[in-house]
Amino acid sequence: MFQVGLTHYLVISGILFSLGIFGVVTRKNAILVLMGIELILNAANINFIAFSRYGGMNLDGQMAAIFVIILAAAEVAIALAIVLNIYKNFQTVNVDEINKMKE
Amino acid sequence: MSLIDITFYFFAIVVVLSAAIVVFSRNIIYSAFALLFTFFGIAGFYVLLSADFLAVTQLLIYVGGILVLMLFGVMLTNKVIRVEIKTGTLSVLPASIIVAAIAGTIIGIFTITDWKTGDLPHDINTTTTIIGNNFMTTWVLPFEIASVILLVALLGAAIIARPEKFGPYREKSELFKHKKEPEQTKKAH
Numbered sequence: 523m524f525q526v527g528l529t530h531y532l533v534i535s536g537i538l539f540s541l542g543i544f545g546v547v548t549r550k551n552a553i554l555v556l557m558g559i560e561l562i563l564n565a566a567n568i569n570f571i572a573f574s575r576y577g578g579m580n581l582d583g584q585m586a587a588i589f590v591i592i593l594a595a596a597e598v599a600i601a602l603a604i605v606l607n608i609y610k611n612f613q614t615v616n617v618d619e620i621n622k623m624k625e
Numbered sequence: 626m627s628l629i630d631i632t633f634y635f636f637a638i639v640v641v642l643s644a645a646i647v648v649f650s651r652n653i654i655y656s657a658f659a660l661l662f663t664f665f666g667i668a669g670f671y672v673l674l675s676a677d678f679l680a681v682t683q684l685l686i687y688v689g690g691i692l693v694l695m696l697f698g699v700m701l702t703n704k705v706i707r708v709e710i711k712t713g714t715l716s717v718l719p720a721s722i723i724v725a726a727i728a729g730t731i732i733g734i735f736t737i738t739d740w741k742t743g744d745l746p747h748d749i750n751t752t753t754t755i756i757g758n759n760f761m762t763t764w765v766l767p768f769e770i771a772s773v774i775l776l777v778a779l780l781g782a783a784i785i786a787r788p789e790k791f792g793p794y795r796e797k798s799e800l801f802k803h804k805k806e807p808e809q810t811k812k813a814h
Contacts, residue, residue: 524626526633528742531670532735534637538644538663540728545648547720551712553698557647557660560691564667567679575674578743581755584676585764588756591686592771596778598691602698603786609702618715 531572538565552605552615556598563594633673640666653699653712657692664688675745678753 538561545558567587574583609615639662646659664687671680749755760768 526630528740533732536731540724541644541648544724548714548717571674571676576742579746599778599782603782606786615702
């Protein structure tokens with residue numbers, strides 16, 4: 523039971539994924555929504571690497587995790603640029619108040 | 626319990642607690658700093674899973690890059706001087722019901738399934754060499770595409786976040802006003 527195996531890592535990643543979903547759904551601030559997305563991506567990464575390790579050290583899982591990290595970096599740069607632009611136009615980043623495509 | 630197990634449970638507590646702070650805290654700055662501990666704990670998991678290169682990459686990119694970017698975002702989009710770094714919540718009750726259902730399903734599936742696991746081969750010391758070889762052989766096309774994506778994201782972020790006089794709203798820009806002002810002064814004379 524206490525011997526750490528694949529299931530322990532999977533459960534941790536499941537908890538992280540659920541917390542990330544909760545953050546994305548309930549937070550108003552757009553940056554907190556981004557943080558929730560980061561939690562979800564990290565949960566996926568833990569899954570990739572745990573399967574890579576316990577599947578006989580097949581490194582394809584780690585390669586996939588590297589590409590996830592690359593895409594997360596690109597995504598957060600673009601998303602923060604968009605959030606800054608939204609703040610410049612609306613003076614708020616609350617996702618429930620931004621409901622117009624153009625002022 | 627061996628030392629590895631104790632380390633795992635330590636990192637698990639750190640990750641879950643700080644992720645909960647990220648999600649449930651009202652203060653965005655607290656969330657950002659709790660995210661730091663989450664990323665550190667996940668890097669610890671990577672070390673325990675004998676993925677040394679991934680652990681260092683996690684520290685460099687997530688902690689050094691993404692988190693700092695997030696903090697910049699928080700500082701630039703909130704009135705830091707006044708105490709308005711709070712965030713509200715939307716529809717907490719239905720969200721918690723749905724998320725509890727999702728979590729129960731996922732964790733149930735993870736624990737019920739009988740995963741076939743293989744043993745760790747003894748001839749692997751570090752993963753960096755193998756990852757480098759993989760990048761240049763099997764994964765060379767995704768590698769090139771990732772480099773193009775990073776370049777495009779860099780340019781796109783720079784263009785989107787620029788001041789308005791170069792951006793899409795050129796009619797309102799100060800550059801345009803500067804062009805109009807000399808005509809008015811000529812008429813005044």
